[in-house]
Amino acid sequence: MKQAIELNINGDVHEILVATHHTLLEVLRDQLGLTGTKRGCDLGACGACTVLIEGEAYLSCLMLAVDAIGKQVVTIEGLSEAGDLHPLQSAFVDQGALQCGFCTPGMILTAKAILDEEKHPTEEVIKQKMAGNLCRCTGYKKVVEAVMRVAEESGQEV
């Protein structure tokens, strides 16, 4: 039997019916219409399903939806306010750091988590922490350049 729960997604509180065996990824995509979070492998090995939980990068395919109760969840949709692009999104666009765009939401959210933790990470740290986000199109070079650009430019909280 499903139960009614409240989830806080991108600052909005949603009341939904879920079963305990539904993952956060399934609920985001299938119930809340937030399809920006992608299903790449469903087993936690590609990072396409990355969301931010209390600002940290989580694999939503390996989280029970009920486990997100009471937490602040941010998906890619929550990053741009009123049509403006977040600096990371702009950097990805300007630097050509995306091609098919499927891995991009996960990449951007992981990058945000990294920059929120450390304002000016080195290239090595960025590569280390983003290595769980797989990409088959870009070869990663422009993604690193985009994140580095934001890391170098940002003087304040991103």
Add this chain to the structure above:
Amino acid sequence: MKKELNVVGARLPMLDAAQKAKGAALFTDDLILPGMLHGKVLRSPLPHAKILNIDTSKAEKLVGVKGIVTGEDIPDRLYGIVPMAKDEYALAKGKVRYIGDDVAAVCAIDPEIAEEALELITVDYEELPAVFDPFEAKKDGAPVIHDGIKNNTSFAIQKEFGDVKKAFAESDAVFEDTFFSQAVNHAPLEPHAALAQFDPLNGELTIWCATQIPFFLRRNLSNTLQIPESKVRVIKPKVGGGFGQKIDLFAKDFCAAWFAMHLGKPVKFLYDREEVFISTRQRHPMYITVKTGIKKDGTILAQKFKSVADGGAYNSTAPTMMALSCFFLMIPYKVPNLFYEGYHVYTNKPVGGAMRGHGIPQARFAVERQLDLMAGRLGLDPAEVRLKNSIHAGEPHSAGFVINTCGFSESVKKAADAIGWKEKRGKLPRGRGVGLAGASFPSGVSNMSHISSGAVVQVGRDGAVNVLSGAADIGQGAETVISQIVAEELGVRLDDIRITAADTGITPLDPGTFGSGVTVRAGNAAKLAAAAVKQKLFKFLADKLEANVADLVARDRKIFVKGSPEKGLTFLEALKTYQYADLPMPIVGRGSWMAPADEPTTLFKQDGNFAPNYSFMTQAAEVEVDLITGQVKLLRMVTAHDCGQPINPMLVEGQLEGSVVGGMGQALYENVIVEKGQMMNPSFLDYGFPTFLEMPKIEAIEIETDDPVGPYGAKEAGEGTQLSPAPAIVNAIYDAIGVDFMELPITPEKILDALEAKKKKE
């Protein structure tokens, strides 16, 4: 002559980049239709078996199941992406031929119920002997995988140019070497998906599909479902990578359509990652023996190839792949005499299909490795040998290719310089080495009949330019490139262009994204369409500006007389004036383009110039081998690339960088491991393609040539660069540790084994 270009040649973000960065770009699985049902495919757990009976009764009773279909229910229509090699049914009929073969499909109100229902279907199989090695499969007495296909060899090709026997006799040395290139998986991040909807009132099927080939898919669906093409509409949403794996019709496409037609509801199928690995496509493993007759000074006189491709259970693109693998041995080096013998052999394993390079990476590995081996045996420098044999623009070609532009020699020199060839080759400390490899790729193979593209450009009074193109953008940026070409032609900005693409109900025909033909073919079609619009405007304005049509220039959103920019109008003013002259609006231009050919040619029956133009490149690699762990790190890869005039250098770089990392993956990290027909590593965890941490330093060097056939001089940039990173790396490994590897991948285990063996010898 330096071209004056404003939009073409500019580093511009993709038109849909912001949408993708916001997570707002819609891929097939993001689409939802009211009442949508969900489908799942039941797959064979056996490599080779007769289907005796399929009992779906229990599954049908599961609450929420709306329909089940098996091979029994579907029309007896074979399918194949290459019509002459049709050998598949949408769902297996009578027997299964590999672990993963499509046996039945369930449609239910949610994916969970569909998954549950699959487990309630009982299939009685009679297991048949299976064969997993192509050489075993070729033998007399081997299990017959497809009836009527002798020795499981579904396709054989034999071609000779010149006189190889004579040339061998004239050679100073003849070397024969055998190589193996392993199966790799495309592994695009987006799993395959399809969403179908049927309108019973007009009998029309609409299918949204993660496909590279909307028009071919339309044709194949029409054929297998037995409804007219005009009643099938294929719409391509955003596609999350393909690399060739989203060519072909899959069970999901057929079954989504079938259920939509029979149940009157929209139906979505989404493959999970394991299905993508096992049941879609992979790069053919190939065994290649190269025999080369060569002069003391390194000049190649003749080459003889024997190639055996392990095809897996079905053909997919077999004939095309084998032909490409053969014909594109004729570039980038002069091969005055060539004999090619190739076999595509069935085995009871996952199916080989088109993967970035399509048969040429395997051949390139063999050729480029052997060049280095021969250079070593003759005491020559590998870079010099490549230069010596390099083809040049305008030279007659032994296979009849027309090479109008060729930056190959320049690419060898530049790549060698950039990697520090003279200072490093043979001179670095043990464990470090440099190597290089060359390649060339056709910009679409025109020699395949019916490969043409259409475009429509419309300009309304508000100055917005609408482009209709059949081109399938799968992430490489085709829509942006086409839009840049149109913008350049009309003298407007990229921002002014709106493009609608890859909808068979709306857009003109385009064969799709394969063979690296999109920029040249669809780009040229769009350029023609834009030129037609411009002509109409110019003709009208010529009078007004008291000038000749030939003296008018469209640039910077203005149309003016060459040399007298003040004698002109803005683009908007021009349109307004046109409209107020009571001329019909919008201004519409149409264009169709096919590669020029003096005679009709096909890959199999008539030789000739196979492509409108050819790209050329050289990769130079620097590697570091850890002598304790055997791990090879690609430190740097330089790729010097002649793609004519890059339409968008930033997008070109993206293609080169992605190709390099993919090639590195094949060389060092990736392998489809199959045991008794079963893929042992069908997950992103176990099939380890490179992460950020494996990334090398990549330097792309542009070599600009100005091709007369390509739009604004462009040539392909999507596949060529995936041909030679692997041999460049393996050549560099030789420089680092003195070991010649003849197969891929090079794992740490193989390195350590080789080092130990070498030590024992010394």
Add this chain to the structure above:
Amino acid sequence: MRLPKFEYFEPKNIKEAGAILKNESSAKILAGGTDLLVNMKHRVECPAVIVNIKRIGELDYIRQDNGDIRIGALTPLKRLHMTALITENFAGLAEAAFAVGSYHHQVMGTLAGNICQQNRCMYFNQSKWWRSSRPTCYKAGGEICHVVNKKEICYSTYCGDMTPALLVLNAKISLTGIDGTREILIEELFSGDGKAPLSLKPDEILTEISIPPDANKGVASYIKFANRDSIDFPIVGTALWASIEKKEYRVAFTAVDRKPVRGQNVEAFLKGKKLDEKTIKAASALAAKEAKPLKTSVYSPSHKRRMMGQLLQSALNKVVRRSTQ
């Protein structure tokens, strides 16, 4: 891949958790979920009951207590390599935490979760459909082990990165049941039985990991050998603890046996010796014999054995280099 259905509990404290575990033999603890949920999607673990212990507050800490370092079971792996107390004193532990999976796994995954992870085998860690190509394996509830083709035995491999790093520190763990807590050496947790790798009483939960005071009197390292530098499980992992002064060495391996392996022969050989080239070579040769890995993955046993030696060689060389600086 969907998860199977289960009954779900969020106990407020460990005792409550233990009671639920005792009641339902197939109940499983949910911590980070990066191991359990994958196995559930594969249907190799189908607990009827899931006990989510993340909401139990007091299990996430790193503190010093009378010279012991005490780490709460639910401390995220990321915390271990970002806390100065660990990075400065137990480099090997930090290196191991840094090496687990990817950054996301280190955010979600916990120390106890990594220690208690399920054993692995290429015939086990596959989807239900994949496994239907052959009879269900013994570990997954069938009769036969496909690695050795024998019945009623399991050779699945223990692949956790943290445990060898803890073994060489002589770490202890606390196991709490409904009746109380007992403390054991971490090696005693591992049964050596591939099918049931952990020696836990039905109601017991690993609540704390403690590192004794003498652990930082030596230099510890962890070297992981895997296909890629992220995401992957180890092909072989080697932990070393060395006291150049005392000429005392501790060595442990992971991914080579049904449980983590302490290199006792190597340790005995190295004891009292100076680390010169000859000694290091001999130690490496011995290390390669400390386990007999079987082919539970696509990597060959002989290569794993060789890598045990190679990694130890690297680790010892590093110790020598650092001590001469």
